[in-house]
Amino acid sequence: MSENSWWNRALKVLPGGVDSPVRAFGGVGGQPVFVKRADGPYLFADDGTQYVDFIGSWGPMILGHNPPEVTEALHEQLSRGLSFGMGTDIEVELAELILSKIPGMEKLRLVNSGTEATMSAIRVARGATGRNKIIKFRGCYHGHGDSFLIQAGSGALTHGAPSSLGVTPGVAQDTLIADYNHLEQVEALFAAHANEIAAVIVEPVAGNMGCVPPKAGFLEGLRDICTKNGSVLIFDEVMTGFRVSDGGAAKRFGVHPDMITLGKIVGGGMPLAAYSGKESLMQNVSPLGKVYQAGTLSGNPMAVTAGLAQLKLLYKLNPWEDLEQKGVKLETGLRKAAEDVGTTVQINRVGSMFTVFFSKAPVIDTETALAADTKRFATFFHEMLNLGIFFPPSQFETTFIGARHSDEILDKTLAAAKIAFEKVK
Missing domain, CATH: 3.40.640.10 (Type I PLP-dependent aspartate aminotransferase-like (Major domain))
Incomplete structure (x- = not known):
């Protein structure tokens, strides 16, 4: 990390280098991504890297960026x-x-x-x-x-x-x-x-x-x-x-x-x-x-x-039924991708909100959520990030599906997840 990197500069002037704690990647480790711009279903980092965005500004961008x-x-x-x-x-x-x-x-x-x-x-x-x-x-x-x-x-x-x-x-x-x-x-x-x-x-x-x-x-x-x-x-x-x-x-x-x-x-x-x-x-x-x-x-x-x-x-646009179907596709696809490589996960979903928990038991409350394996989630997060898929950088945040997540994007996400699950098992 260079002396003049945005992260290094941020650490000198912002508490923990961020204006909201989860952005610091404390739950997954590593250096946070600085975003330069966004468009539709994508984020573009300061270094030019393109990511499929499943954070959606933590929920607001249900129609994608910049409609x-x-x-x-x-x-x-x-x-x-x-x-x-x-x-x-x-x-x-x-x-x-x-x-x-x-x-x-x-x-x-x-x-x-x-x-x-x-x-x-x-x-x-x-x-x-x-x-x-x-x-x-x-x-x-x-x-x-x-x-x-x-x-x-x-x-x-x-x-x-x-x-x-x-x-x-x-x-x-x-x-x-x-x-x-x-x-x-x-x-x-x-x-x-x-x-x-x-x-x-x-x-x-x-x-x-x-x-x-x-x-x-x-x-x-x-x-x-x-x-x-x-x-x-x-x-x-x-x-x-x-x-x-x-x-x-x-x-x-x-x-x-x-x-x-x-x-x-x-x-x-x-x-x-x-x-x-x-x-x-x-x-x-x-x-x-x-x-x-x-x-x-x-x-x-x-x-x-x-x-x-x-x-x-x-x-x-009335996208809610379409978002529901996209949620079903990701939920079933993620579960199958994990099963195919022998990884046990729980996929909790309501509509276009979901979370992948690295747990053998159903997650129904805070106690069972906290029992999930956060180290395995961190590995999964970074593997997905390396493959161009930006999930929330914490086991305890929700992943958001948006209207601009096409079938092609969902297929790419599921293919990346299978690779990432293989690294985590």
Whole structure:
């Protein structure tokens, strides 16, 4: 590594050389890739190397990079201005479109990141119920708000620090932990903390311990428990929203929460997120109510333009059935490729989200995810990378399929996987 390489320079000015931990390749080792540009299903590294992109900017690029409809809309908005700090017609149009597609949601507030959305949703739940405690699930990641960095997922699992320094004991004591897919633990927490729990927040499809689907009855059980106890059920659909179906996980699984947080796809690759809920909850948000939340760049016209253009294009193209079939092809093909060379893996998938776990046992929760062989995954990752396939650089992240992943690309990916599995067995 030369003294003047981007990585060496980054290490001198950025903590760990990155602006988000998983990019540092801590879960797989080696030197991180610096990306110069992207187009369609491809990333192009600073050294010119082309990779098939299965990260998709960690979810937003469901239509691939640089769809002309999105970039043209951004160019047009750029000529009108970057930021106004006032209301715009396009933010109203985006809110109307989102609410027309997400089941049960009546109002929403646009913010800048998934972290802001989940922090705000919890604040609304606490304000509306007058209660302090929340339940989250071990290994589920809801951004870096203090309340959520208690046994979190994503980079926190990758780097072996599921709880963050700087989170006060007072905050930690109001966050109760259950294991994902273990409804009996949720019932026990409610029994132990009657009339204290404001909300249950959950990734309806866990994506930050790798992809872990909900067991049959798990989401329905959460809905019943929250209804019975007067608590707010929050689906964190920052990852699943507009990905696992045209109405997100709430529509796919037929379970309607009280609030939904959205991000990634709704921003079209720009910093944009939203929290939404029933009228009875959202009327507590300032200026209507006393739950305060504000942001200079909330509803930023460039971000709103990208999100609105992408969502309009999504509904025009209606790619969800095609994405499902691509997911089936990769799932079955990866499983067969592993079997052909005598490697045991678990392939967890929901729609266009999936994870390859190097484990002999099914992965159904954080404990079984953590039992996967991360060293073998690291070898697999680098072998795939060397063959031009860019999977997420962590066992505990989700791999994303996009509309621009052609059959030819999928066949190339499966051929590369067979070679990589051979090196790992």
